[in-house]
Amino acid sequence: MGGLFLIIPIVALLQRAPWSDLGGLLTDKAATQALRLSLVCSFGATLLALITGVPLAWVLARANFPGRRLLRALVILPLILPPVAGGVALLLAFGRQGLVGAPLFDWLGLQLPFTTIGAMLAETFVALPFLVITVESGFRSIDRSYEDTARTLGAKPGFIFRRITLPLLAPSIAAGAVLAWARALGEFGATITFAGSVAGRTQTLPLAVFFDLGFDPDRAIALSVVLVFISILILVSLRERWLTPLR
Amino acid sequence: MILDALISTNAEEFQLVDIKITAEVNETIVIIGPNGSGKTTALRTIAGLTKLSAGRISIDSKDVEDPERGVWVAPENRPIAMVMQEANLFPHLSARANVAFGLEAQGVPRREAQARANEILSLLEMGHVAKLRPRQLSGGEGQMVALARALIIEPRVLLLDEPFSSLDATNRSDMGQKFRSVLDDYSGARVLVTHDPVEASSLGDHFVVIEDGRVVQSGSANELRNNPKTRYVVDLLS
Numbered sequence: 001m002g003g004l005f006l007i008i009p010i011v012a013l014l015q016r017a018p019w020s021d022l023g024g025l026l027t028d029k030a031a032t033q034a035l036r037l038s039l040v041c042s043f044g045a046t047l048l049a050l051i052t053g054v055p056l057a058w059v060l061a062r063a064n065f066p067g068r069r070l071l072r073a074l075v076i077l078p079l080i081l082p083p084v085a086g087g088v089a090l091l092l093a094f095g096r097q098g099l100v101g102a103p104l105f106d107w108l109g110l111q112l113p114f115t116t117i118g119a120m121l122a123e124t125f126v127a128l129p130f131l132v133i134t135v136e137s138g139f140r141s142i143d144r145s146y147e148d149t150a151r152t153l154g155a156k157p158g159f160i161f162r163r164i165t166l167p168l169l170a171p172s173i174a175a176g177a178v179l180a181w182a183r184a185l186g187e188f189g190a191t192i193t194f195a196g197s198v199a200g201r202t203q204t205l206p207l208a209v210f211f212d213l214g215f216d217p218d219r220a221i222a223l224s225v226v227l228v229f230i231s232i233l234i235l236v237s238l239r240e241r242w243l244t245p246l247r
Numbered sequence: 248m249i250l251d252a253l254i255s256t257n258a259e260e261f262q263l264v265d266i267k268i269t270a271e272v273n274e275t276i277v278i279i280g281p282n283g284s285g286k287t288t289a290l291r292t293i294a295g296l297t298k299l300s301a302g303r304i305s306i307d308s309k310d311v312e313d314p315e316r317g318v319w320v321a322p323e324n325r326p327i328a329m330v331m332q333e334a335n336l337f338p339h340l341s342a343r344a345n346v347a348f349g350l351e352a353q354g355v356p357r358r359e360a361q362a363r364a365n366e367i368l369s370l371l372e373m374g375h376v377a378k379l380r381p382r383q384l385s386g387g388e389g390q391m392v393a394l395a396r397a398l399i400i401e402p403r404v405l406l407l408d409e410p411f412s413s414l415d416a417t418n419r420s421d422m423g424q425k426f427r428s429v430l431d432d433y434s435g436a437r438v439l440v441t442h443d444p445v446e447a448s449s450l451g452d453h454f455v456v457i458e459d460g461r462v463v464q465s466g467s468a469n470e471l472r473n474n475p476k477t478r479y480v481v482d483l484l485s
Contacts, residue, residue, distance in 0.1 A: 152329035155352035
């Protein structure tokens with residue numbers, strides 16, 4: 001039953017998909033615009049998540065300081081927070097009158113809401129926790145004695161990080177990045193709240209699907225099919241991690 | 248004297264109190280004691296991986312640690328190398344790259360480091376495993392590679408933590424001989440931790456017996472035999 005409930009919608013989507021027009025629907029300007037924007041924003045968000053998330057994961061896994069549990073709780077929060085609430089929070093922080101947004105605008109003339117960068121930040125906000133928890137568990141799974149041994153062989157911490165820790169961590173970083181990217185690509189709630197749905201600027205694939213559904217359902221379905229295929233691709237790339245039952 | 252150490256620590260689960268370990272050039276000191284007596288912790292303090300709470304460690308008459316005077320030299324700057332219990336070869340590197348690691352860490356160019364790794368591996372009759380990954384090696388081969396990796400940086404003090412514990416009995420005596428001949432050629436001091444009396448007597452010059460974090464007896468094999476101070480020492484020699 002449960003399996004059917006999960007499978008039937010996908011089947012319905014694929015069955016109703018306008019396969020013959022697919023090429024035309026996906027190459028028209030609005031669709032390619034949304035697709036391109038989605039790729040730019042999701043890869044940008046993944047990159048931001050990597051740059052900020054790997055050091056954060058290291059701190060959570062290795063550093064010892066009071067308040068570490070609290071920090072982890074705060075990092076995981078966006079994971080369970082409804083994205084719309086996340087979007088509102090982002091608006092209050094980085095909006096024109098926001099906590100950080102106001103000085104940013106007054107001093108630098110920088111405005112984040114309703115811009116492509118804003119959409120990217122909204123995606124980063126929801127995607128970052130996925131990367132952090134995956135990489136953190138990667139750090140924890142590395143046997144510390146490798147790093148200890150390396151030190152006794154005369155290697156400095158930076159050298160050890162580059163030559164031992166990072167290579168051993170690579171599978172976790174890759175998995176975390178794919179997860180974060182998938183989450184960023186599908187982001188809806190936080191993006192629409194914080195960045196709106198401006199065609200060509202902040203209207204990413206999921207937003208385009210939602211707004212097309214009313215007047216051009218075929219295109220909405222075609223774009224959904226694209227999202228389904230991307231998901232399948234992700235599943236295949238992570239099959240080692242997810243499709244093997246736990247032992 | 249190469250190594251002069253007086254070790255007290257409470258940094259790990261095993262506390263150590265006033266463990267005195269000294270080693271001359273070419274000497275092999277064996278730290279022996281029952282499981283859980285703190286032998287490995289003693290070795291880790293010499294390496295700098297565990298901090299002293301009191302005492303002093305000096306190598307070649309230079310203090311590397313003296314908590315009272317605030318002296319602490321990081322493990323990577325101590326003239327030591329350590330071979331851990333489970334060989335601990337870096338799993339993502341070939342045997343040769345493992346051996347070359349210490350040289351590359353010192354800034355030796357990769358080609359040169361790898362050439363010297365090849366040299367030392369063939370010296371140990373391990374040339375045939377140079378390109379293999381650690382998981383493709385037998386336990387004994389892994390230990391020899393780990394030994395090569397430690398020796399290549401020419402440490403003044405070589406620290407060995409039960410290097411044969413993961414080997415089976417036949418492999419053990421075989422490897423023991425090979426190991427011994429390699430160790431004999433190396434001119435620094437060796438500190439070996441073991442709980443195996445055969446291993447201890449075949450490799451050691453001087454013995455430090457530890458029980459419950461304290462030295463119960465220290466001396467040559469004969470001194471221990473002539474005047475065993477505890478039940479454990481008696482059983483050890485029987």
